Amino acid sequence: xxxxxxxxxxxxxxxxxxxxxxxxxxxxxxxxxxxxxxxxxxxxxxxxxxxxxxxxxxxxxxxxxxxxxxxxxxxxxxxxxxxxxxxxxxxxxxxxxxxxxxxxxxxxxxxxxxxxxxxxxxxxxxxxxxxxxxxxxxxxxxxxxxxxxxxxxxxxxxxxxxxxxxxxxxxxxxxxxxxxxxxxxxxxxxxxxxxxxxxxxxxxxxxxxxxxxxxxxxxxxxxxxxxxxxxxxxxxxxxxxxxxxxxxxxxxxxxxxxxxxxxxxxxxxxxxxxxxxxxxxxxxxxxxxxxxxxxxxxxxxxxxxxxxxxxxxxxxxxxxxxxxxxxxxxxxxxxxxxxxxxxxxxxxxxxxxxxxxxxxxxxxxxxxxxxxxxxxxxxxxxxxxxxxxxxxxxxxxxxxxxxxxxxxxxxxxxxxxxxxxxxxxxxxxxxxxxxxxxxxxxxxxxxxxxxxxxxxxxxxxxxxxxxxxxxxxxxxxxxxxxxxxxxxxxxxxxx
RNA sequence: GCCCCCAUCGUCUAGUGGACCAGGACGCGGCCCUUUCAAGGCCUAAACCGGGGUUCGAAUCCCCGUGGGGGCACCA
Numbered sequence: 001x002x003x004x005x006x007x008x009x010x011x012x013x014x015x016x017x018x019x020x021x022x023x024x025x026x027x028x029x030x031x032x033x034x035x036x037x038x039x040x041x042x043x044x045x046x047x048x049x050x051x052x053x054x055x056x057x058x059x060x061x062x063x064x065x066x067x068x069x070x071x072x073x074x075x076x077x078x079x080x081x082x083x084x085x086x087x088x089x090x091x092x093x094x095x096x097x098x099x100x101x102x103x104x105x106x107x108x109x110x111x112x113x114x115x116x117x118x119x120x121x122x123x124x125x126x127x128x129x130x131x132x133x134x135x136x137x138x139x140x141x142x143x144x145x146x147x148x149x150x151x152x153x154x155x156x157x158x159x160x161x162x163x164x165x166x167x168x169x170x171x172x173x174x175x176x177x178x179x180x181x182x183x184x185x186x187x188x189x190x191x192x193x194x195x196x197x198x199x200x201x202x203x204x205x206x207x208x209x210x211x212x213x214x215x216x217x218x219x220x221x222x223x224x225x226x227x228x229x230x231x232x233x234x235x236x237x238x239x240x241x242x243x244x245x246x247x248x249x250x251x252x253x254x255x256x257x258x259x260x261x262x263x264x265x266x267x268x269x270x271x272x273x274x275x276x277x278x279x280x281x282x283x284x285x286x287x288x289x290x291x292x293x294x295x296x297x298x299x300x301x302x303x304x305x306x307x308x309x310x311x312x313x314x315x316x317x318x319x320x321x322x323x324x325x326x327x328x329x330x331x332x333x334x335x336x337x338x339x340x341x342x343x344x345x346x347x348x349x350x351x352x353x354x355x356x357x358x359x360x361x362x363x364x365x366x367x368x369x370x371x372x373x374x375x376x377x378x379x380x381x382x383x384x385x386x387x388x389x390x391x392x393x394x395x396x397x398x399x400x401x402x403x404x405x406x407x408x409x410x411x412x413x414x415x416x417x418x419x420x421x422x423x424x425x426x427x428x429x430x431x432x433x434x435x436x437x438x439x440x441x442x443x444x445x446x447x448x449x450x451x452x453x454x455x456x457x458x459x460x461x462x463x464x465x466x467x468x469x470x471x472x473x474x475x476x477x478x479x480x481x482x483x484x485x486x487x488x489x490x491x492x493x494x495x
Numbered sequence: 496g497c498c499c500c501c502a503u504c505g506u507c508u509a510g511u512g513g514a515c516c517a518g519g520a521c522g523c524g525g526c527c528c529u530u531u532c533a534a535g536g537c538c539u540a541a542a543c544c545g546g547g548g549u550u551c552g553a554a555u556c557c558c559c560g561u562g563g564g565g566g567c568a569c570c571a
Contacts, residue, residue: 014571049570114569121568130497131567156569174500183498183567191569198571222499222566245501246565252506255565292507292520299509299519319508321501322564329507329521339534375534386532435530442530453530465532 006039007212011065011072012202014046015057018272019064021325022217022247022256025290029215029244031070032291032313042209043075048087048094048201064273068283069306082209087201094196097204097234098157098189106233107189109145110137110158133158133186157190159199159230169228171221172242173320179225187226203227207236218243218320242315245294245322247271252324269327276330280353280380282341285333293323303336331378338377343370350383357384359391368475372467387467390476395462395484402492404447404455413492415445416455420485429478431470459488 011027013019034041043065045058062077074080084090101107110133112120121131137145138160149155162181170176189200196204206214220227221243231238247256256271270276276286288304296319297304297312304312338346347366350373354361369387377383389395404412422441426434442452453469460466460473460481473481 012571016571046571052570110569117569125496128496132497158569171500177499179498185567188569193569195569197569202571217565217571218500219565219571224499243500248564250506252563254563289507294507296508302508302520323508324506326506326521332521335534376532378533439530448530450530457531463531467532469530 004037005212007033007037008040008042008210009034009213009215010042010044010206010209010211012044012046012205012216013061014049014052015054015061016049016052017054017057019057019061019274020256020271021273021276021286021290022271023061024064024068024273024286025247025293026215026217026244027065027070028068028287028290028309029295029313029318031072032309033213033215033315034073035310036313039212040073041070042080042211043072043085044205044209045076045086045088046198046201048195048197050088050195060274064277067273067277068287087196087205090201090205091194091196093208094190094201094204095194098196098200101159101189101230101233102157104233105142105160107157107159108138108140108142109149109155110186110188111140111145111148111153111155112137113154130183135186138186154192156188156192158186159189159226159233161186161226161229167225167229169224170241171224172240172315173318174243177221177224181225184226184229187223189230199223199226199230203230203234206239207231207234211239213240213242213315215242215244218246240315242318243320244318245320247293248322248324250325250327256325269330271325278381280382281330281334282337282349282380284337285330288337289330289333293325294319334379335375338380339374341370341374343367346370346374350380353380353384354388354391357388359384359388361391365390365475369467372471376467386465389461389463389466390472395460397458397462397488397491399491399495401458401464402488403495404451407447407451407455409492409495412455413489415447415452416459416485416489416492418445419452419456420482420489423478423482423485429470429474429481431474434473435470455488456485459485 009030011023011030013023031041033039043062047053047058058076065072072078074082074085076085079085098107102109117133120134124131137158161184165181166178167181167184168176168178187199188197190196224241224243228238248254249256270279273286277283284305287306287309291304291309292302295313295317297317341349344367347363347370350366351361351363354366369390373383373387376386402412403409404415407415418441419438422437423429426437428434438452438456439449442449445452454464456473457466457469458464460469460476466472
């Protein structure tokens with residue numbers, strides 16, 4: 001296999017809200033390409049719009065990437081050779097490049113007020129015309145523009161898009177995309193406060209940071225030709241452009257959104273990376289799940305660790321069509337990875353969830369629990385629902401559940417008392433000896449094993465559904481088991 | 496309204512002109528195992544959006560429809 005040249009790839013999110021799985025997938029692919037080629041994975045924060053900044057958002061981005069194991073090589077927190085890595089700290093760089101465009105006549109100063117622009121757009125709308133800058137200031141002479149600017153008149157810098165001809169931009173997944181230049185607006189590059197807009201900032205940064213492959217959401221496709229024009233106007237070579245498909249809601253209707261991120265069967269899920277962590281999903285599962293939403297390896301494999309992905313990822317196998325998020329499949333992957341965990345590992349990961357629920361769980365008990373929980377929990381959080389009774393002092397079985405299947409309360413009580421005697425007489429709660437003993441007891445009582453076991457299950461766990469009864473009783477411990485069975489029999493007596 | 500992108504089972508997808516009466520996975524249904532719930536095993540149902548071309552031959556190439564999605568800010 002030929003060795004690919006090292007790719008410098010960047011993930012450039014905006015800290016304007018919570019970090020969702022669409023961004024995470026982009027970061028994943030960035031990471032994979034960088035690691036596979038021995039290049040660098042760069043984290044750049046696109047915070048050029050101060051008005052939209054959300055406190056804590058940048059930290060959430062970093063925390064979720066760390067959680068998933070996507071460590072960056074250069075970034076705002078660790079620096080690097082081409083920093084700073086926060087756009088808000090690069091204002092002078094953008095101003096300088098805007099000036100270059102001005103000098104070359106590829107951009108011009110625009111003095112139109114926001115009010116005039118709004119009015120203009122409104123009129124265009126009324127006339128059923130596409131909303132676009134009407135070019136009023138484009139006709140200004142450079143001298144006049146200079147004078148007005150010098151006088152302190154507020155202005156922005158606009159790109160002077162060619163009025164004629166076409167522009168062809170090449171996307172790796174879609175091939176050449178050609179548009180009429182007449183349909184490309186004279187976009188604002190620099191705001192009146194001197195801050196850059198994405199169209200300028202991202203192009204400048206990608207070039208200055210030596211980015212070889214730009215992977216971004218296909219929401220950028222409409223302005224893709226503009227970006228190519230800006231890069232060319234600056235006299236630079238283009239990177240490889242890869243526009244990733246967007247995520248659709250589980251229903252397949254519309255772009256993935258917070259409101260509709262609800263699975264039909266599995267209940268409400270979240271599209272935010274950190275929520276998935278808090279819901280008890282394993283990072284391995286999330287990575288595997290996300291990797292396969294828009295990328296595939298062959299017609300058979302679907303289980304990939306992060307390292308597998310580094311080895312097998314390829315841009316050629318990326319899929320340009322939008323994908324609906326499927327939380328049910330996440331559950332599936334989570335189950336697979338959970339079952340693959342060692343007892344110690346699983347215990348360690350469950351522990352915080354029990355603590356979160358206010359239960360005094362301890363590592364050692366969780367390690368004993370791991371074998372009987374492993375194939376039953378969909379998420380780590382679910383382990384608390386299933387196994388919380390191990391750590392509660394008392395269980396409170398619902399009154400109506402106390403009576404055995406097809407049995408009267410009296411018969412249930414008698415069965416429980418017989419079982420209690422059997423348990424008290426047993427030298428230990430070792431499942432190997434206890435199960436045969438209780439089975440023959442059921443026989444003597446003329447009950448099915450399931451009837452008796454069901455009675456004990458509800459008495460000991462408080463739940464109609466639980467991990468296997470005998471292993472459970474062994475871990476719960478003799479004293480507690482006896483107390484709970486006794487208590488259930490007493491409650492039955494009062495019925 | 497204008498511009499752009501996409502189009503294989505419900506969903507994620509394999510498929511790059513013949514090896515496809517279209518393969519895998521999730522989910523669904525059934526059976527087996529079974530003390531509950533799971534897990535596991537086996538089996539079933541389920542798709543090439545439509546119409547024209549090109550070709551000996553099309554899920555695969557081209558065109559037109561249709562459908563879905565995205566975008567049209569001094570947001571990213």
